[in-house]
Amino acid sequence: MTNSTVLKDSLAEAIVSDEIQLGGDGVKSILSAYSPQESIAEYIWNGxxxxxxxxxxxxxxxxxxxxxxxxxxxxxSGIPQGLLSVKFKPFHESEKALNKTDSRHHSLVHGKNGVGRLTFFTFANIARWTxxxxxxxxxxxxxxxxxxDDLHSYTGAHSPVSEIPYEHGTSTKVTFEGIRELxxxxxxxxxxxxxxxxxxxxxELFKDKMFSISINGSPLDYREMIAGERDEKIIHDATSTRFxxxxxxxxKKLNKEFSRYYLIDSTGKENYKSTTLLxxxxxxxxxxVYIRSDYFDMFSYEDKIDYDQSTLQNKEQKFNSKRDEEFKYVISEINDYLRRMRSPHLQKMADDLVEKYEKENIIPEVNNSWEIPRNNELKTLIKDIYKIQPKIFGEGNSSIEQRKTFIHLLNALLDSNQRDQIYTIIDAVVRLDDQEQKQLADLLKVNKLNSIIQTIKMIQNRYTTIDALKEIVFNDSFNSREVDHVQKVLDHNFWVFGEEYNLVSSTEAKFEKALSEYLYILRGGKxxxxxxxxxxKNKEMDLFLCRKSIENDRINNLVIELKRPAVLLGEKEVSQIKRYQRTIFSDSRFNGDNTYWDFVLVGNKFNESGYIEGEIDTNKGHGEKEKGLIFSKDNCKIYVRKWSDIFADVECRHKFIENELKTERDRLAIDYTNADEATERAIKK
Structure with missing residues (x-):
């Protein structure tokens, strides 16, 4: 048969049309939505x-x-010329798109909308197929x-056709010229x-059939995408069916494919696919998830099986279906398995989310040690909610301000009697299924208990610290020292002087170093x-604490001078704390209109000179005589306090919580033999 005869026969068979019916001028805007890489992928799918x-x-x-x-x-298999007008069908009406059921449940019917042949528009001027x-x-x-520049037309229906040796095999090669953007x-x-x-x-699905993609002869190694893999064997005991x-x-996220399971028969053919539960x-x-079994050799994925039994060669054969116990069993086992595999992944993702929220200041700032248990509870709640339903946090779809609002709302509800409203709010954000509802209700109960337990533990540790510190400052036989005992305990427990402060410096820090730390805490940076x-400037402070209040933009600072128990407080010791005050106020970087300073001298007893008592009485008009106020002017106050007063303040701050939680304080009492032992116990975490 001559080439001209072949051409004549082909033209006789073909429904010849050199025009592509694009359905309007909007085709270029549709094609422009494709990136060059998406376009190349379309041609691979066509193959x-x-x-x-x-x-x-x-x-x-x-x-x-x-x-x-x-x-x-x-x-x-190539494109028969007689079918060219069918293959180059009107845009958005390809035969692949018409079979929607097959494309949803089978992987080898992928192309859609007849768009593949035209996507070269995004990166080239000409496309030539051989x-x-x-x-x-x-x-x-x-x-x-x-x-x-003329997407409405194509050549090919009238192109000359030549016969080639059969051993060459069928093929299609499309070459793009006039390359742009690549x-x-x-x-x-x-x-x-x-x-x-x-x-x-x-x-991976068709690896047994040796499917491959290469770039300039180098195979595309899809295993680079694998984060983890496992092979499992599942047997349905009642029927001994093996999967x-x-x-x-x-x-990374697959471009267009969902997370699915694929059912593969004994020959390696894919019979069905569907999205997984997760x-x-x-x-x-x-x-x-790839599931291979001879069970799928005769399998219908339709909910209602409709077939002619007379066409079956073996009358004992039947179609297996999704309604079978075997199928339900293997899918149930796989769902359980996926949940187990997902658990450590979710934990890491939840940890990363909280870490990210902390860096972005989405999680509320902790201003004092009382807020630590609640802050921990909030972070635990965020992680647990994420593990139940990650979509709640809308990562990628919400702004930082939206996320911050949501987290602050959760925090406010945790600190109220309206914890149950958390469930209502979350259910409104994203609809929870029955299992997720139960998980959320359970974790709210558990988190509340955990918060109480953390608070009790914190109070117990504090009572242990206070009892040890009392021994250090009141037991004369211990001969306690300022730096080795008193200051060492307070470096680790500066909450004794207030819940709201951050530690700037301790352990005899010189003023220049203290100022450097102070500016870093307030301003950040380097x-x-x-x-x-x-x-x-080379004088040394014992404790320097500060707190910046976001609400009223106020900076509160606290400088504490500690004296060992044997030292009796008098004019000499007061002059030292006043010298600290003058040094700080001599440098403008320590001061500002929103900056307030309290200086506190702490010891066991006053000396017999009456100097301190006189200073306190002189300043009683400022209304803080019981706190030992000896100086007050503008944004600065100086106090002289006894350890007995400090301990009384701590008792008052803790008393209401102690009564509420019924802490057994007597059980925590310990007999100490020396100051070193008491110090180690007080700073032990």
């Missing part, structure tokens, strides 16, 4: 849909390093061409990564060395 097992992407560069051409070649197809046990080849670097990075995320699950299961977790939960748990001009 697989045509029965290809091997697809190679190749490119050529010119002398300037720009791309001269890109070619995508496959070993698929396709080889089989007819009557012979192979024929011809060319097709479309230009980006370089070899793009192909080896952006395009390659996109193809990994597009086809990794597919190449070989492979589970894969992917490192698909699209918003938790970045990307996975695929720590810097600072210089002071005061002659007393």
């Amino acid at each position: 697989f849909d045509a029965g290809a097992t091997s697809i190679d992407i190749s490119y050529e560069e010119n002398e300037l390093g720009s791309l001269r051409s890109i070619t995508i070649a496959d070993n698929g 396709t080889v197809y089989e007819k009557n046990s012979k192979l024929y080849k011809y060319d097709i061409e479309i230009k980006s 370089s070899s670097g793009n192909i080896e990075t952006t395009v390659k990564q996109y193809l990994l995320q597009e086809f990794c699950w597919f190449l 070989d299961v492979k589970y894969i977790q992917w490192k 698909n699209n939960k918003g938790d970045k748990f990307y996975h695929s 720590k810097q060395d600072v210089n002071m001009e005061s002659p007393d």
